[in-house]
Amino acid sequence: MISYIIKRAMQSVVVLLAVGLVAFGMFRFVGDPIDNMLGQERTDADVERLRELLGLNDPFIVQYWDFLTGAIQGDMGVSFRQGRPALDIILERLPATLELATVSAVFAMVMGILLGIYTAINRKGFVTTTILTTSLIGVSLPTFLIGILLIYIFAVELGWLPSFGRGDVVDFGWWTTGLTSWGGIKSLILPAITLGLYQMTLIMRLVRSEMSEILRQDYIRFARARGLTEKTINFRHAVKNTLIPVITVAGLQIGSIIAFSIITETVFQWPGVGLLFIDSVQFVDIPVMASYLMLISVMFVGINFIVDMLYLAIDPRLRDGKEG
Amino acid sequence: MLKKISMSTMAILLASTSFAAAETVNWARAGDSLTMDPHAQNEGSTHTLAHQIYEPLLIRDMTGKIVPALATEWGPSKDNPNVWSFKLREGVKFHDGADFDSEDVVFSFERAMTPDSDMKELLSSIKAVRTNGKYGFEIETKGPNPIMPSNLTNLFILDKGWAEANKTVKVQDFEGGEETFASRNANGTGPYVLVSRAPDSKTELKAFDNYWGKGEFPLHITKINYTPIKNAATRVAALLSGEVDFVQDVPVQDLSRVDSDPKLKVIKAPQNRVIFLGLNQGDADLSTDNVEGKNPFADVRVRKAMRMAINRDAIMKVVMRGQSIPAGVAMPPFVNGWTKELDMVPAADIAAAKAMMAEAGYGDGFSATLHCPNDRYINDEAICQAVVGMFAQIGITVNLDAKPKAQHFPQITNLTTDFYMLGWGVPTYDSEYIFNFLVHTKGDKRGSWNASRFSNADIDAKIVSLASETDLDKRNATIADIWKTVQDEVLYLPIHHQVLNWGMAEKIDTVVDPEDQAKFKYFKLK
Numbered sequence: 001m002i003s004y005i006i007k008r009a010m011q012s013v014v015v016l017l018a019v020g021l022v023a024f025g026m027f028r029f030v031g032d033p034i035d036n037m038l039g040q041e042r043t044d045a046d047v048e049r050l051r052e053l054l055g056l057n058d059p060f061i062v063q064y065w066d067f068l069t070g071a072i073q074g075d076m077g078v079s080f081r082q083g084r085p086a087l088d089i090i091l092e093r094l095p096a097t098l099e100l101a102t103v104s105a106v107f108a109m110v111m112g113i114l115l116g117i118y119t120a121i122n123r124k125g126f127v128t129t130t131i132l133t134t135s136l137i138g139v140s141l142p143t144f145l146i147g148i149l150l151i152y153i154f155a156v157e158l159g160w161l162p163s164f165g166r167g168d169v170v171d172f173g174w175w176t177t178g179l180t181s182w183g184g185i186k187s188l189i190l191p192a193i194t195l196g197l198y199q200m201t202l203i204m205r206l207v208r209s210e211m212s213e214i215l216r217q218d219y220i221r222f223a224r225a226r227g228l229t230e231k232t233i234n235f236r237h238a239v240k241n242t243l244i245p246v247i248t249v250a251g252l253q254i255g256s257i258i259a260f261s262i263i264t265e266t267v268f269q270w271p272g273v274g275l276l277f278i279d280s281v282q283f284v285d286i287p288v289m290a291s292y293l294m295l296i297s298v299m300f301v302g303i304n305f306i307v308d309m310l311y312l313a314i315d316p317r318l319r320d321g322k323e324g
Numbered sequence: 325m326l327k328k329i330s331m332s333t334m335a336i337l338l339a340s341t342s343f344a345a346a347e348t349v350n351w352a353r354a355g356d357s358l359t360m361d362p363h364a365q366n367e368g369s370t371h372t373l374a375h376q377i378y379e380p381l382l383i384r385d386m387t388g389k390i391v392p393a394l395a396t397e398w399g400p401s402k403d404n405p406n407v408w409s410f411k412l413r414e415g416v417k418f419h420d421g422a423d424f425d426s427e428d429v430v431f432s433f434e435r436a437m438t439p440d441s442d443m444k445e446l447l448s449s450i451k452a453v454r455t456n457g458k459y460g461f462e463i464e465t466k467g468p469n470p471i472m473p474s475n476l477t478n479l480f481i482l483d484k485g486w487a488e489a490n491k492t493v494k495v496q497d498f499e500g501g502e503e504t505f506a507s508r509n510a511n512g513t514g515p516y517v518l519v520s521r522a523p524d525s526k527t528e529l530k531a532f533d534n535y536w537g538k539g540e541f542p543l544h545i546t547k548i549n550y551t552p553i554k555n556a557a558t559r560v561a562a563l564l565s566g567e568v569d570f571v572q573d574v575p576v577q578d579l580s581r582v583d584s585d586p587k588l589k590v591i592k593a594p595q596n597r598v599i600f601l602g603l604n605q606g607d608a609d610l611s612t613d614n615v616e617g618k619n620p621f622a623d624v625r626v627r628k629a630m631r632m633a634i635n636r637d638a639i640m641k642v643v644m645r646g647q648s649i650p651a652g653v654a655m656p657p658f659v660n661g662w663t664k665e666l667d668m669v670p671a672a673d674i675a676a677a678k679a680m681m682a683e684a685g686y687g688d689g690f691s692a693t694l695h696c697p698n699d700r701y702i703n704d705e706a707i708c709q710a711v712v713g714m715f716a717q718i719g720i721t722v723n724l725d726a727k728p729k730a731q732h733f734p735q736i737t738n739l740t741t742d743f744y745m746l747g748w749g750v751p752t753y754d755s756e757y758i759f760n761f762l763v764h765t766k767g768d769k770r771g772s773w774n775a776s777r778f779s780n781a782d783i784d785a786k787i788v789s790l791a792s793e794t795d796l797d798k799r800n801a802t803i804a805d806i807w808k809t810v811q812d813e814v815l816y817l818p819i820h821h822q823v824l825n826w827g828m829a830e831k832i833d834t835v836v837d838p839e840d841q842a843k844f845k846y847f848k849l850k
Contacts, residue, residue, distance in 0.1 A: 031729075163562045269555065
């Protein structure tokens with residue numbers, strides 16, 4: 001069992017190193033950072049001096065090694081764009097992304113489950129058809145278009161909600177939140193819907209099909225025969241059994257919510273890590289890009305590692321050390 | 325009924341809030357300032373924000389004219405043409421209350437001349453700077469520099485005491501791994517004080533109570549909220565919904581939408597930026613064409629034919645929706661040396677161009693690759709697509725290779741392109757600046773953006789002579805002379821001058837700055 005854990009941990013480290021290597025191999029195709037760093041008036045001598053200073057003349061393996069040795073000591077390099085430590089910038093931006101991702105995940109879960117249950121119980125009818133048809137929009141339209149449409153309707157035409165930014169933000173030093181003020185909450189609504197719409201549709205359709213399946217099961221029929229009310233049957237027996245696969249899928253979707261946030265953040269000028277990443281790609285800000293990719297891969301690898309450990313706890317066969 | 329009441333209450337509420345906040349301007353553009361350190365980046369958006377907080381000795385007003393800022397008088401000294409002397413403004417305070425004097429100016433110049441500074445190229449002709457009393461300042465140059473003032477309009481002055489107290493004497497660099505104090509904080513003499521700043525998110529400025537220019541400038545705006553909004557559609561939406569009052573970059577396809585809104589207006593002016601194509605005319609053979617052993621661009625007849633093949637009016641009407649000024653010379657119209665004759669747009673004449681191609685021995689045409697940016701200039705990729713079609717008419721098959729600017733521009737500086745698009749702005753408003761970077765033979769000191777491989781020792785000597793020629797008439801004659809060669813040799817294929825489109829609330833009254841530098845002290849509110 002210990003060997004299993006160690007093996008998994010080693011695999012995670014290898015995955016991280018591989019991600020970093022691929023990322024560094026790709027940076028050379030993103031462009032030349034010098035071009036953005038020096039103004040129009042630079043001379044060729046300036047270019048050469050800065051290139052040497054930043055180690056951009058080294059082979060990418062050497063650059064990657066320098067990054068790794070720095071990263072182990074907690075130094076992720078200095079942003080080419082802002083001239084500040086890359087890690088500081090990312091940590092400063094992370095709360096905005098996590099807040100947006102959490103709110104949209106909650107929105108997707110709650111709305112998805114509620115609408116899924118409703119459409120499963122009322123299989124026909126105008127409301128159900130409308131929900132199902134509009135939910136198709138959620139899966140088929142690209143995120144940026146949904147964002148622009150929502151901005152057009154709710155910000156430009158109706159003027160109810162802000163079209164960009166985070167509104168009023170309270171800073172606790174280590175965390176920033178927009179949830180404490182009405183302005184901040186208002187700013188969160190459109191981006192959260194845009195980001196969560198796809199996941200909401202997915203969960204809704206999953207709940208609907210699962211629950212339709214379950215409502216046909218024998219034990220539901222027996223429950224009905226026992227004379228239980230429809231409410232008890234639906235919510236005490238059916239829903240509970242529906243939710244097991246839903247939770248598995250929803251867990252997997254959290255990662256993609258954070259990944260999708262790049263587009264949503266760009267459309268709404270949401271000051272999170274996704275927008276930071278796009279800005280960094282355009283500027284060829286290698287330290288920030290590398291730190292962001294490492295952070296995201298640490299997160300994904302971490303989630304996978306925890307899932308593996310949970311399997312270990314659940315599945316006794318893995319505990320004998322004969323997992324193969 | 326209830327709904328009606330609440331709607332009208334809301335309207336009243338909205339009206340009253342906009343009245344109370346009448347002196348606040350919410351300002352947006354695509355990119356944020358990169359740093360608050362005024363010597364760390366020589367870049368447009370960074371300078372624009374710095375201009376509200378810091379001040380140079382001399383400044384260009386919103387029409388591009390040089391006017392006094394921290395210096396009241398200046399000129400070359402009578403007995404020594406290598407010395408420029410400046411009389412500094414008295415009674416000026418920094419935002420933290422410190423007094424401004426010549427020590428601060430010497431400090432700031434010396435700071436801007438260090439290797440980490442991005443402003444050092446503009447000061448490369450300076451040998452030494454020194455004080456001349458509390459309110460006197462002198463610059464000694466290596467040779468006479470007749471256009472010194474135009475190099476100083478973005479050179480901001482810091483307080484020496486503040487920089488020393490906050491250990492920010494050095495310009496922000498990328499070696500130390502630590503940010504300098506000046507990259508996040510600011511203490512200038514300018515009309516606005518930095519209140520708070522979250523990079524890429526929001527910067528708040530408020531009027532400086534002890535500003536020396538009170539009474540001299542309108543200073544109607546008392547509070548500025550600056551938000552970069554990257555996505556063009558969102559930026560326009562924010563302007564239409566009234567969340568933003570002033571947008572510096574309205575995309576051309578949305579101009580009529582903004583202008584048709586009764587609460588908004590769009591004002592336009594030619595920008596100090598010209599867009600053109602460069603050709604590798606120096607190499608014996610090209611790597612991107614299909615002609616073996618020869619370089620078709622080396623033949624001036626081919627270049628002339630290509631100049632004739634570009635239909636600049638069509639590009640202006642179709643691609644730019646009227647928002648450009650067709651150009652005949654690779655020089656913005658504000659620049660010393662510009663004449664109407666030089667900027668005469670060559671008529672598109674396909675028949676004549678074809679005849680010239682045949683005369684040059686390329687009657688059957690050839691193929692070449694055009695490199696283009698796709699995120700730098702207004703509709704850059706679309707312009708390239710249009711010229712590809714135009715060159716096809718004279719038999720030149722152009723393969724278009726459009727890339728983001730971070731990949732496009734290194735091709736120009738590393739000489740890995742034979743045919744490329746480039747745009748050029750001239751912050752000094754003088755032809756010498758264009759010649760230094762685009763015409764002089766590429767070398768360590770000059771010609772860093774000249775990928776045409778054009779090299780002419782005679783022209784190089786003339787360009788170098790401009791730097792120290794104090795007889796302005798003689799200097800202008802040399803400039804005209806160089807331009808004649810550039811035009812005769814078809815060094816570049818000019819396309820157009822860009823037009824700036826500023827969208828703003830009806831209440832704002834300003835003109836468009838040709839360098840896209842909004843200076844809010846000049847803004848009036850109705």
